[in-house]
Amino acid sequence: EEQVSLLLKSAALFPPPHGVKLSYGTAGFRADASLLQSAVFRVGILAALRSFKTQSVIGLMITASHNKVTDNGVKVADPNGGMLSQDWEPFADKLVNASTPQLLVSLIVEFIKKENIRLAGKPSAEVWLGRDTRPSGESLIEAAKEGINSIIGAAVLDFGVLTTPQLYWMVRARNKGWKATEQNYFEQLSSSFRCLMDLTPNGIKVNEEDDKLIVDGANGVGGEKLEILNNMLNNLAIEVRNCGNDGGILNEGVGADYVQKEKVIPRGFGSKDVGKRCASLDGDADRLVYFSVLSDLSNKVDLVDGDKILSLFAIFVKEQLSILYKGADPETHSSYQARVGVVQTAYANGASTDYLKQSGLEVVLTPTGVKFLHEKAAQYDIGIYFEANGHGTILFSDGFLSWLEAKNNELASISEGSEEQKAALRLLAVSRLINQAVGDALSGLLLVESILQYKGWSVHKWAGLYEDLPSRQLKVKVVDRTAVVTENAETVVVRPLEIQDAIIAETAKYPRGRSFIRPSGTEDVIRVYAEASTQEAADNLANSVAMLVD
Numbered sequence: 001e002e003q004v005s006l007l008l009k010s011a012a013l014f015p016p017p018h019g020v021k022l023s024y025g026t027a028g029f030r031a032d033a034s035l036l037q038s039a040v041f042r043v044g045i046l047a048a049l050r051s052f053k054t055q056s057v058i059g060l061m062i063t064a065s066h067n068k069v070t071d072n073g074v075k076v077a078d079p080n081g082g083m084l085s086q087d088w089e090p091f092a093d094k095l096v097n098a099s100t101p102q103l104l105v106s107l108i109v110e111f112i113k114k115e116n117i118r119l120a121g122k123p124s125a126e127v128w129l130g131r132d133t134r135p136s137g138e139s140l141i142e143a144a145k146e147g148i149n150s151i152i153g154a155a156v157l158d159f160g161v162l163t164t165p166q167l168y169w170m171v172r173a174r175n176k177g178w179k180a181t182e183q184n185y186f187e188q189l190s191s192s193f194r195c196l197m198d199l200t201p202n203g204i205k206v207n208e209e210d211d212k213l214i215v216d217g218a219n220g221v222g223g224e225k226l227e228i229l230n231n232m233l234n235n236l237a238i239e240v241r242n243c244g245n246d247g248g249i250l251n252e253g254v255g256a257d258y259v260q261k262e263k264v265i266p267r268g269f270g271s272k273d274v275g276k277r278c279a280s281l282d283g284d285a286d287r288l289v290y291f292s293v294l295s296d297l298s299n300k301v302d303l304v305d306g307d308k309i310l311s312l313f314a315i316f317v318k319e320q321l322s323i324l325y326k327g328a329d330p331e332t333h334s335s336y337q338a339r340v341g342v343v344q345t346a347y348a349n350g351a352s353t354d355y356l357k358q359s360g361l362e363v364v365l366t367p368t369g370v371k372f373l374h375e376k377a378a379q380y381d382i383g384i385y386f387e388a389n390g391h392g393t394i395l396f397s398d399g400f401l402s403w404l405e406a407k408n409n410e411l412a413s414i415s416e417g418s419e420e421q422k423a424a425l426r427l428l429a430v431s432r433l434i435n436q437a438v439g440d441a442l443s444g445l446l447l448v449e450s451i452l453q454y455k456g457w458s459v460h461k462w463a464g465l466y467e468d469l470p471s472r473q474l475k476v477k478v479v480d481r482t483a484v485v486t487e488n489a490e491t492v493v494v495r496p497l498e499i500q501d502a503i504i505a506e507t508a509k510y511p512r513g514r515s516f517i518r519p520s521g522t523e524d525v526i527r528v529y530a531e532a533s534t535q536e537a538a539d540n541l542a543n544s545v546a547m548l549v550d
């Protein structure tokens with residue numbers, strides 16, 4: 001009774017905007033910030049219910065990532081620090097689109113019954129809040145608090161400005177009973193990075209002019225957090241630009257999405273940086289790409305995208321495993337063949353997939369969206385996933401990690417300081433450095449840096465692992481994007497019926513041709529991807545496939 005009237009009263013303060021239908025897309029609700037007060041309030045309610053249901057801390061993040069500064073969004077972190085469980089998404093949609101407070105309350109009551117959620121008077125639910133640097137974030141956080149506080153017994157902790165991966169990391173750590181503050185996050189990243197650097201073979205140093213890393217912070221939260229981390233490290237030189245404190249606008253001509261899609265240098269970079277090792281974060285620091293500035297004054301970059309970060313991580317992990325196994329005497333040793341899986345989407349450059357397979361790795365494709373890649377990667381002992389756009393991480397299974405701990409102890413007693421033991425220590429350090437909750441530009445960057453150092457590679461050497469096939473992405477505006485239905489990780493169209501045959505026929509005209517279409521998860525468009533042996537061929541293929549969609 002008391003609960004119902006509290007909900008009715010507070011819901012009346014957050015009327016949904018007229019004629020707007022929102023959906024919990026690949027990355028939560030996203031829209032122009034002015035449309036989001038009601039949605040965020042209601043997601044606050046959902047997060048509180050989710051916390052009661054799971055009896056764990058739940059995260060709520062206010063961000064629109066790489067989108068423009070006037071947009072914003074809200075997404076929920078589950079107890080393990082992953083995305084909100086997919087079976088709650090339909091409820092999120094209904095909740096946010098309910099037109100009146102009465103309707104909203106009846107949906108909630110019905111859902112509580114269906115999910116068998118037991119609300120309790122004393123604080124027994126807790127939601128942790130974070131936001132990126134968008135100005136609209138402050139009032140949206142207040143809306144989220146109102147939503148959480150309208151469920152009796154739900155507590156809220158506001159951490160202010162965080163990167164998305166920081167909040168998700170903290171939620172995961174808290175629910176595991178580990179130290180879970182932002183300071184703990186920085187300490188774990190910096191100490192495991194130091195550990196990896198200490199295990200670098202002596203004498204290997206990347207050459208001097210290449211030594212300093214220059215990072216584009218997208219004028220967002222990532223730059224300021226990286227500065228803090230940087231101050232805790234003494235074996236890496238980082239210069240952060242586009243921190244957002246010099247009038248630069250979030251994601252405008254800067255950031256990982258811009259650099260990856262346009263393949264041009266971000267603002268604040270220029271001819272003075274030719275040849276240097278540079279990296280770019282996105283607006284909430286869950287994406288990372290590297291690049292170097294070309295010397296031809298064209299403003300173009302030599303891009304090192306998510307596929308190449310993935311490749312670097314995958315060959316490093318494989319190398320460490322083989323060092324670790326080399327010493328294993330098959331007679332006496334507990335041999336544990338770790339299943340290593342590499343997870344990509346259809347957007348992965350074909351050259352990267354070929355390279356990974358030729359390196360002896362198992363590669364699987366999933367549909368676009370972190371939740372799909374993450375879920376797949378979690379099925380391996382070591383699952384490495386990346387989207388070409390720079391979002392990805394490495395997941396280690398609990399079983400493998402306890403084997404590795406035991407192995408390391410065993411090696412420490414029989415062959416302390418051996419190559420095998422160093423390999424075990426490196427893998428353990430990687431598992432602590434790389435964010436196990438979600439892709440994290442800051443931890444990814446430190447892992448890249450330590451692997452380049454280990455291998456003695458420049459950014460050019462790394463970029464040259466394989467040569468990307470030329471590709472083109474287009475979008476076609478459509479009235480109803482759900483009319484296109486795909487299968488096999490978005491590589492095959494099953495509806496409308498005739499399109500797939502036509503795509504196959506077009507693709508066959510081009511050497512190394514590959515093309516697919518898919519409905520966007522974030523915009524009312526159909527996306528077209530094409531690659532082929534030359535840029536002109538990729539452009540032509542993309543154009544003719546786009547014509548099929550119209």
Ligand code: 16G
Pocket residue numbers: 026027368369370371387389391519520521522523527
């Ligand atoms: C979201 C996804 C990202 C995906 C992108 C595709 C998360 C956290 N983010 O940003 O993984 O690449 O959507 O957008 O899942 P699209 O469907 O509009 O192409």
Ligand code: ZN
Pocket residue numbers: 065066282283284285286287
């Ligand atoms: Zn992002």
